[in-house]
Amino acid sequence: PFVVQFGRGWAGSTTFFVNNENEFEELRRKYHDIPVKITEFIKGITLLNNACIFAGKVLTSPPAMQIPSFPNWTSLAAATRGRQWPAEIGPAKTQEIDALTEKVGRLMAEKGYRGFFGLDFLWEDKTGRIFLSENNARLTASAPFVTKLEIEALNNREAERLPLTAFHLLSFLDLKEAESLSYLKTEVCGSEIVFRNKEKSALLVKGSFAPGVYTFSQEKLTLKRKDYSFFPLADKEVWLPATAAGRLINPEVEIGIIILNRKILADRSINDPAVFVMVKQVKSVLMLEEC
Helix, strand or coil, rough: HHHECCCCCCCCEEEECCCHHHHHHHHHHHCCCEEEEEEECCCEEEEEEEEEEEEEEEECCCCCCCCCCCCCCCCCCCCCCCCEEEECCCCCCCCHHHHHHHHHHHHHHCCCEEEEEEEEEEECCCCEEEEEEEEEEECCCHHHHHHHHHHHHHCCCCCCCCCCHHHHHHHHCCCCCHCCCHHHHCCCCCCEEEECCCCCCEEEECCCCCCEEEEECCCCEEEEEECCCCCCCCCCCEEEEEEECCCCCCCCCCEEEEECCCCCCCCCCEEECCHHHHHHHHHHHHCEECC
């Protein structure tokens, strides 16, 4: 198999795993005049690393592990399902990813780029090698979540430092007094799960699900407080925002998100079965109807 990627896309929506000639010809018929990137399929773990070019420096944050695909959450094999911090890949691989990020950032800075960017990596099962797979030269899908994790971690340490996204904003303000600021790479912990419309048609949201902090016990979600922020979040709590009533959700658009302040991956799989029950309950409350 090999991988076909288009220049524009979001959350894996234009990345395709091609297994045979028929699948390749189908893509050619559907997108016959669009340039693509074709690469070898590498079996392994998908990692990400956010960074920022600020005042001539490349600031790198701790890497995260991408959450693998599940059929009930998306119909696309390459779609983004969420991410977990920390990646737990060991100091040697973390340093290797940092070095690659620094090298890419230097090349971007030489071309005049400034601000936030995110790199995707593959850690190959067979050889243990790290491959750079994608450069997202923009604010990434993980930026809002990791920013909140960083702010909470810095507050807990009573550190008067700024999250990575703050340096993104500062990089465009040209404030001389800001150039002396330093970024404190902070170890954070949390998981963000995204579930999408996996159907081929749009879904109408007929029910209403209040965004907020929930507890989960005895196979049931219970609203603890309505809130558009997930801090503070206790160990057995989750933050759950979902799409609004009356909305049409197109294929592969987000239905909802689950935020936890803990790790949920073990051996590349979600080790908390409660997560799957939560997704099912949210969908039930939303009363999704195919259009």
